[in-house]
Amino acid sequence: MERKAFLRTLGAGAAFALTFPCVQGCSKDNEGGLPIPTGVDFTIDLTSSEGAQLQNNGDFILKNEVVVVKNLQGNFIAASQICSHQQTDQVRFIDDDGGIFYCSTHGSRFSQNGTPLNTITNNPLKIFNTELNGDILRVFE
Numbered sequence: 001m002e003r004k005a006f007l008r009t010l011g012a013g014a015a016f017a018l019t020f021p022c023v024q025g026c027s028k029d030n031e032g033g034l035p036i037p038t039g040v041d042f043t044i045d046l047t048s049s050e051g052a053q054l055q056n057n058g059d060f061i062l063k064n065e066v067v068v069v070k071n072l073q074g075n076f077i078a079a080s081q082i083c084s085h086q087q088t089d090q091v092r093f094i095d096d097d098g099g100i101f102y103c104s105t106h107g108s109r110f111s112q113n114g115t116p117l118n119t120i121t122n123n124p125l126k127i128f129n130t131e132l133n134g135d136i137l138r139v140f141e
């Protein structure tokens with residue numbers, strides 16, 4: 001059976017669903033992908049070579065699937081490297097709109113508190129706590 005005839009047998013609703021599977025934003029949130037990090041609790045010595053990569057405002061590093069950032073105001077923040085949209089590990093910090101989290105896979109943008117800034121996903125990005133004790137930065141849930 002040809003595609004056209006096949007669709008005709010299904011009726012208009014099914015044909016629409018088959019033809020426009022992305023009508024609700026092409027968003028299949030939380031299906032497959034990498035697990036969003038849980039149980040996060042680690043430290044970074046800011047005097048180490050690792051910590052040296054967080055010297056300047058806007059710097060970030062990736063550690064244990066977490067994006068650890070020194071934001072544009074000089075505060076340490078941290079978010080899941082695994083995107084809340086389709087769980088790729090492409091979340092980064094970018095110097096845009098005062099500093100946001102951005103996933104290059106489909107272009108999701110998140111504020112520093114994890115709120116989605118566009119319609120690609122409604123799921124907030126997971127944010128972690130940070131605590132600075134001397135030169136030791138702790139990142140935890």
Ligand code: FES
Nearest residue numbers: 083085086103106
């Ligand atoms: S996985 Fe789709 S925007 Fe990140």
